[in-house]
Amino acid sequence: MPPKSILILTDWYEPGYKAGGPIQSCRNFVAGMHGLYSISVLTSDRDLGETGPYPDIETNQWITRPPGIPVYYTAKESLKASLLANLIESQSPDFIYLNSMYSYRFSILPLILLYRNKIKSRIILAPRGMLQEGA
Numbered sequence: 001m002p003p004k005s006i007l008i009l010t011d012w013y014e015p016g017y018k019a020g021g022p023i024q025s026c027r028n029f030v031a032g033m034h035g036l037y038s039i040s041v042l043t044s045d046r047d048l049g050e051t052g053p054y055p056d057i058e059t060n061q062w063i064t065r066p067p068g069i070p071v072y073y074t075a076k077e078s079l080k081a082s083l084l085a086n087l088i089e090s091q092s093p094d095f096i097y098l099n100s101m102y103s104y105r106f107s108i109l110p111l112i113l114l115y116r117n118k119i120k121s122r123i124i125l126a127p128r129g130m131l132q133e134g135a
Helices: 021-033 081-091 104-115
Strands: 005-010 038-044 062-065 069-074 095-098 122-125
Touching: 005 021, 005 081, 005 104, 021 038, 038 081, 038 104, 069 081, 081 104, 095 104, 104 122
Parallel strands: 005 038, 005 095, 038 069, 095 122
Antiparallel strands: 062 069
């Protein structure tokens, strides 16, 4: 039986570093769970605050990144509901891990798709301290 699959949706991922903790959390999650689950990542094509995409990273297609996981880098503005639904369907994940609460394209839009029965995966929401008093 193949391992269960997890699709991580996050605003920023490697090779980015400017978002700090969220990138580190995802990298550590991938490193810790990679042997137990089939993991893929859907993320933006640029680092926090940057106006252009990462150099030398192909966008709008699944590419393999260390440690051998599929990653899809997309411009946030091109990530519409239909594209998101197609990308999720292409991966057929058992679980979708939302690495934020307040990201429209990487958290709220997937929840809207779930509400409209466009997603069959189970959702894992990681609020990442966003519910704390000082957040």
